[in-house]
Amino acid sequence: xxxxxxxxxxxxxxxxxxxxxxxxxxxxxxxxxxxxxxxxxxxxxxxxxxxxxxxxxxxxxxxxxxxxxxxxxxxxxxxxxxxxxxxxxxxxxxxxxxxxxxxxxxxxxxxx
Amino acid sequence: xxxxxxxxxxxxxxxxxxxxxxxxxxxxxxxxxxxxxxxxxxxxxxxxxxxxxxxxxxxxxxxxxxxxxxxxxxxxxxxxxxxxxxxxxxxxxxxxxxxxxxxxxxxxxxxxxx
Numbered sequence: 055x056x057x058x059x060x061x062x063x064x065x066x067x068x069x070x071x072x073x074x075x076x077x078x079x080x081x082x083x084x085x086x087x088x089x090x091x092x093x094x095x096x097x098x099x100x101x102x103x104x105x106x107x108x109x110x111x112x113x114x115x116x117x118x119x120x121x122x123x124x125x126x127x128x129x130x131x132x133x134x135x136x137x138x139x140x141x142x143x144x145x146x147x148x149x150x151x152x153x154x155x156x157x158x159x160x161x162x163x164x165x166x
Numbered sequence: 167x168x169x170x171x172x173x174x175x176x177x178x179x180x181x182x183x184x185x186x187x188x189x190x191x192x193x194x195x196x197x198x199x200x201x202x203x204x205x206x207x208x209x210x211x212x213x214x215x216x217x218x219x220x221x222x223x224x225x226x227x228x229x230x231x232x233x234x235x236x237x238x239x240x241x242x243x244x245x246x247x248x249x250x251x252x253x254x255x256x257x258x259x260x261x262x263x264x265x266x267x268x269x270x271x272x273x274x275x276x277x278x279x280x
Contacts, residue, residue, distance in 0.1 A: 058209075085266045094175070096256065096272035097210075104266070112267075144209055152217075153198045153260045155268055157209035 056081045058158035060145055066164045073132040075161050077145030084150030086128035088112075088120065091142040091160070103128055104150070135165045168193045170259050172271035180279050181249055187242040187274045189257030198260040199240040200268065201231055205253045213255070216240065227251070252278045 061076035077086065085104050089097040089112075099112030101120040109120050117139060121129045132139055142162050146155040173188040191197065198217050202210040214225025221233040231242045240257060254273045261267040 063207075087267075094272060097270040099267065102265075102267065110265070146210075148266050150266065153266055153268060154200065154212060154215060155210075155258075157202075157211070159209045160207075162207075 056083075056147070056156040058145060058147055058156055060143075060158040060161050062161050063159060064162050064164075066166065067132075067135050068166055069136060071132075071135050071165075073135050073163070073165075075130040075132075075143055075145075075163070077128045077130070077158055079126055079128075079147045079156070081147070081149065081156075082125065083147040083156075084125075085148045086122065087146040087148075087155065088118075088128065088130045089144045089146065090114070090139075091144055097144065100130065135163075137165050139163065140165045168197075168259055168261050168269045170257055170269050170271035172255075172257055172274050174274050175272065176275045176277070178277045178279060179247055182246050184245050185243065185247050185251075185276065187255050187257075187276065189240045189242065189271060191238050191240065191257075191259045191269075193238070193259065199231075199233060200258040201225065201229070201240070201242050202256045202258060203227075203253050204256065204273075210256060213242070247276075247278045249278050249280060252276060 057080045087102040088100045103109045103122040119131045145158040169192040171190045200215045201213040216233045224230045257271040258268040
């Protein structure tokens with residue numbers, strides 16, 4: 055079974071802090087994705103990566119950056135957290151031969 | 167750009183009743199289609215997928231979906247729901263740009279009442 059883990063289930067940060075969300079997969083998958091999920095808005099793609107050190111902006115990249123130094127790890131960085139970044143963050147992976155995405159359990163981030 | 171419309175944001179039903187969750191997508195080119203389920207405070211889990219072949223697709227937990235190319239629809243059905251089916255359901259379609267991206271609908275919250 056594919057396993058996708060996220061570093062925290064719940065996180066509370068203050069406005070202006072730098073926040074790191076980590077995602078690790080154990081299946082040697084090529085592609086990794088970061089989404090945010092908000093009520094009534096569904097999942098919106100922030101960034102994705104199709105290889106180590108390769109990244110592309112998704113639909114809502116503003117205020118976020120990413121890092122992929124190793125194939126199994128994809129980090130989402132909030133350079134200066136703001137209250138409008140309070141959300142559920144979901145990481146997903148695909149092997150590169152199919153569009154089927156495998157999701158982590160999510161990190162619920164609250165910025166106060 | 168590809169878009170996905172889930173026509174109902176909330177669907178309440180009684181236990182053992184049938185249910186249909188509706189999904190329409192915009193692209194007329196070949197697409198892959200997915201339904202995911204999200205239980206409270208969890209990530210998304212794949213219910214079923216259509217890649218090619220038979221237009222009637224069976225998934226886990228007794229769910230099935232029918233791909234209708236002429237109507238660009240991929241509605242999800244279950245003939246008899248259980249309390250444990252209470253969850254949020256997301257329809258997704260492959261982005262035709264070839265980047266392995268999915269475009270998700272906004273979700274339908276299914277509530278099964280006793």
